[in-house]
Amino acid sequence: MAEEPRLATVLNVNDDEANRYLVNRILEMSGYHVLEAATGMAALLLAEEHRPDVIVLDVKLPDISGYEVCARLRANAATAAIAVMHTSATFVTADKKVQGLEGGADAYLTQPYEPSELIATVRSLLRLRHAEQQARLRTDQLIEMDRRKDEFLAMLAHELRNPLAAIMTAIGILERKAPSDTKEARMHGIIQRQTHHLARLVDDLLDVSRITRGKVELRTEPVNLTESFQQLLAILRPRVEARGLKLEVHLPRTPLWLEGDATRLEQVFTNLVDNAAKYTDEGSVTVDLFQEGVDGNAQAVLRVKDTGIGIPPEKLPAMFELFAQADTSLERSRGGLGIGLTLVRTLVRMHGGTVEATSGGLGQGSEFVVRLPLIPADRVPKTLGANVLDSRRARRILLVEDNSDARQSMRDLLELWGHQVAVAQNGVQGVELALEHAPELALVDIGLPGLDGFQVARALRARVGQNLRLVALSGYGDPEAYQQALKAGFDVHLTKPVRPADLDRVLSNL
Secondary structure, X not given: OOOOOXXXXXXXXXXXXXXXHHHHHHHHHOOOEEEEEOOHHHHHHHHHHHOOOEEEEEOOOOOOOHHHHHHHHHHOOOOOOOEEEEEEOOOOOHHHHHHHHHOOXXXXXXXXXXXXXXXXXXXXXXXXXXXXXXXXXXXXXXXHHHHHHHHHHHHHHHHHHHHHHHHHHHHHHHHOOXXXXXXXXXXXXXXXXXHHHHHHHHHXXXXXXXXXXXXXXXXXXXXXXXXXXXXHHHHHHHHHHOOOOEEEEEOOOOOOEEEEOHHHHHHHHHHHXXXXXXXXXXXXXXXXXXXXXXXXXXXXXXXXXXXXXXOOOOOHHHOOOOOOOOOOOOOOOOOOXXXXXXXXXXXXXXXXXXXXXXXXXXXXXXXXXXXXXXXXXXXXXXXXXXXXOOOOOOOEEEEEXXXXXXXXXXXXXXXXXXXXXXXXXXXXXXXXXXXXXXXXXXXEEOOOOOOOHHHHHHHHHHHOOOOOEEEEEEOOOOHHHHHHHHHHOOOEEEEOOOOHHHHHHHHHOO
């Protein structure tokens, strides 16, 4: 049997008994359930207890005014959404109506009024309230859908990163061995490029989700942009030249220091150069890095210019918007998700900088210019001494990883580097091996069956002590995962797939 529609409830507040009775009868004859109150305080109590749909509220009351009653209703989360109609036979001037409406009332009727006018206004307020309820419900549904989307993306990234981790580590091993012929070398290159591309797509998907929620965090430290870009060229140059393009790079001879997140800045540089190469069929990509200004106004300027397809004038203003695409052809031959430039703009702004795009139009190429503030000379870090531990010194390492391919490939890589490696496929076994072999470093996957990585870290800190260096390996790369790893006792958090260069850097910093 269909449920009967709920009868709308109206609270009628008026200290004049005859007037209150008349309004009650008009409302009841129109099919409304009516509550009544003679004072402002009684109205507040009834409103919180019964949550009426509409309150017909006289302005002049014996204790507190209708204006004050409305203000208190709006200040209380339990009654803030109730529709309020002021009525008055005394306060009928325009300024009083304005005062009532500005104070939170939804309507204002001056007495005397016709019964039809009262009912029409109540019905209007009910329609408004229903529309607001539907909007709030839809908003709540969208928030819940967004939360589930974020959870799905995080889980998807975790599931994708596990196989990518095994592949990337295996690539690191293959790179140590010279290929037997040109075909094998070509296959190695294809696997390497496409694996890095997949890893970047996963990271971009998660980053754009974090950006829309305002959850991107920077881990800042003094960064030498000149050195950072020089190191990045080893990765970027083969990608550009593989497309048959020429990469021209002009870097300054002196360091350019800024306070920033080295990983995020690398992401900015990579996105811009990859984007330029992707939209250029022939010609060149030119990168210029230099300093503008001096002292407190000094800026690092990065220009990335290509001879590619260019950007139509009508698309140029929206190039940094989410999902904007320069290539809108049906075949989508350029690929991409349309989120790379959004990430670039957000990360540059978070570093206190600016980014702009210019183009002469279709076929005229494009230019992207990033400006980042440099730190003053007195804050430039002093050159590090040469007393650095050799990362290739043989170390005792414990690897706790439940994915067999990832475990085997990382073990092979570490042993290839000359380290002594003990492996465990679950947390309990990992703790036992740590007590038995006393490793210098433990690489622990977070998503272990049974005893998870956080529990393993806490157990090792309690039973082995602070001398053991703990590194978390996780498919979750958000700030919450990073903070949770540190709280559990890890020294470092590495997001899968872990590049051999990053692993080598961790070993160097032991």
